[in-house]
Amino acid sequence: MGVSKKRVIALIPTKNEEESIKKVITQVKPWVDKILIVDGYSKDKTVKIAKNEGVEILFQEGKGKGMGFQTFLKKYPIKKDEFYVMLDGDASYPAKDIPIFLENLKEYEIVSGKRKGVRFKLKNIVHFIGNKIISLLGFLLYGKYIDICTGMWGFRGDVLKSMKISAKGFELEADLFMNMRRLNLKSKEILIDYFPRIGEEKLKESDGFRIIYFLIRKKFIN
Template sequence: MNIAVCLPTRNEKDSIEIMIRRIKKLGYKLFISDEKSTDGTIETAKKNKVEVYQRDGSGKGYGVRKALEVARKKGYKVLVLLDCDCTYPPEYIPLMLKYIPKYDMVIGRRKMKHIRFLHRLPNIIHTQAINILYGAGLSDINSGMRAFKVDKIGNLDAAGFDIEAQLTIRALKNRSKIKEVPISYEQRKGDSKIRVKDGFVILWRIIKERFRR
């Protein structure tokens, strides 16, 4: 399979070199989709001979959309996405790819019992909303680590942290086969960029997509 891994980044100086080293050790093609980082993230990536592509807009959704654009232009058949803050261990990538091509999308289902319930609650609500509205049986729709066949994902327009919900919903609407695999969820390096309002944006995305053709 023609596979690439992408890290969407914005000022990830605390983690970028660690993640590059861990992914390169696995032997996968890696590129960065960056949002005008000013802290040395871009320079670090280039120093480690990783291609960097600048996205146009502000928000994680733009980063994922740029990653898809690059994957299509380069002819990658499978794209792996994971956050660059060291919360998602790239060592799970081989396990996830084991389920492709049988499945069209493989989502890393996080083990989050060590995370406070109030921090887990939005994901629980979003996941249940998708399960009810789309007849799914998923456990972690906001996971930032997933692998999928590029040709199974159409055009996306989510700009922010609602991108994972849109990716999942588009896969469900296309009757794609989705598999969840358990992964560990580690301590973040750097500050979280998600805010309370993002939870409402994600919920609105889930509802809005239900009525789109």
């Protein structure tokens, strides 16, 4: 059951997360009324495992995490007074913090997780610097500094209904941030743990450049 009186729905985007999805579902379940998985054509057992856990699956149109979110906005009957929490299906985000997100959604229209412990391991240096550059660019172009590339967000239903998302892939979070600014939403960042993902990485360095280009293009071109 959700901690708030509002109905709470967890949204989990997945693509080939068979190694982690059961763990994520188990961690999320106690805090929400419903779990909805938006799947991007997983070729492994992700969908089967999720179905066995009694979770609803929405099969996305097109390719990429952003297209998954767009399908959700188009197909899912979002209600204005519901609360939504989105987190990745790779077990890198702390489901135990969902109640904090819900508590803040009573006051704020959009809530996002600021990741601590994006560690300075050699493997992660490119990620770390890339994340900082993207956040800095977000500040320079849109006037607010947040951890843009975070995969944990909370939204009120009415806010989701007013969002316009054009991102197809991993620019999704940048698009959420831009919607936050464009709609002048009352927002809050919450400090969260960030764990090493279970399973295979899907984000590539080229995605970082795509996100940067997206932030610039949307500001100056369309």
